[in-house]
Amino acid sequence: MLDIKFIRNNVELVTEALEKRNAKGDIDNFLKLDKSRRELIAKSEQLKKTRNEVSQEIGKLKRAKEDITHLTKEMKEVGQAIKKYDIELKDVEERLNEILLGIPNIPNEDVPVGQSEEDNREVRRWGKVRDFDFQAKAHWDLGEELGILDPKTAAKVTGTRFTFLRGLGARLERALVNFMLDLHTTEHGYKEVFPPYMVHRRSMLGTGQLPKFEEDAFKIQGSEYYMIPTAEVPVTNMYREEILDGEVLPIKHVAYSACFRAEAGSAGRDTRGLIRQHQFNKVELVKFTRPEDSYDELEKLTNSAEEVLKRLGLPYRVVVLCTGDLGFSSAKTYDIEVWMPSYDDYVEISSCSNFEEFQARRADIKYRPAKGEKAIYVHTLNGSGVAVGRTVAAIMENYQLADGSIEIPKVLVPYMGGIERITK
């Protein structure tokens, strides 16, 4: 959410930012509502002032046993006028808020301007893409042959876009989760949390998943709860409506969680394999920082996520998303894309964003720079560190051998109980 005053004073800048994002925002209507909001507040508060004064007077007169009926009668009318203004005000504020919640964040200046994914800019590459001297297979074929990926049974039990992991497949998933958590907690200084997988509506609003993207989320029928689409939601909302001590910043959390995404619009793409599932595991990195540090922290966070792929020996590249591809709440995002032989391309495996104060304002997360100073909004950041299912897919494909078996990356062997290969 942007600051009302900021929009009011920077109409051109905001309009321009919306255009760059191919987004719409009803700025004209916003300005009208903003104006009438302030007028209504002034009127209502003026009347409240007289009401407060006269009511006190009434108290005094009453104790002196004097007649007050003419005053109470008058105040009754004032009371009704106040009520009228307040009802009107509430309506205006609701409409204003609706517009405000629908306006995306303003991209940082150094974000490349562009229409779509095509215009994202590659920042760096790491690792050498392997040249196979045999016909490399897709992970879904390998998985079925090895008996470690079982979407058929999942379809029987639940439905499409779910997968049973079996045997060493399940073990590999678990090993990756532990490897990633260990790396981030022991070497990158993140504090581990394990969050609830369901959150209420207010939390979804806080991080910006709602109200615009209702159909992407799974909602629990008969309750107010949503299945989390990412641990970002519960972890960022941990500090909702709090004023943090400046000394505790930056706060860095790492959280493993399952993630649930309905993504109603995406049917038809990536129908095979682990790339696009309704439920997947992810290790998420979340930071709360001082505004002046947030872009440094974004670089570090991205590096922390990259380190996972480096240690696993998976080739990847980092791209900075252009304005047209940037997520709703983000001011700047790096995607980390891992090399996926079956796609003959890089596939997103992590998305690292600085939301600046966009989420903090929605969720009301502030900090006090120094004792006695006014509290201001923190900057929030997060990124996958990294998506586990896609990592399994990437390992299977990049580490496959000619006989259809899969080598386990060295760093994972201890987490696999010493197992070095997955074979039939």
Added chain:
RNA sequence: GGAGAGAUGUCCGAGUUGGUUGAAGGAGCUGGUCUUGAAAACCAGUGAUACCGCAAGGUACCGGGGGUUCGAAUCCCUCUCUCUCCGCCA
């Protein structure tokens, strides 16, 4: 899920015959006196809030929302959360 108790300022904690209580008292914090220094004691100050306004100033805020009233922290309704007991369960 059933029965009961509660939610007040940075913290603890008064305040239910509605009015001068933005809120007693204490702690903490800040400054001062005293002291070689510190502690203790004493004195003084202290809404780390939001909104409107150029400002002066004003309004709101005693868990959230709604109601009664000229006026509500105080009365009524409702929701959320916490605690105790019972039930159920991993």
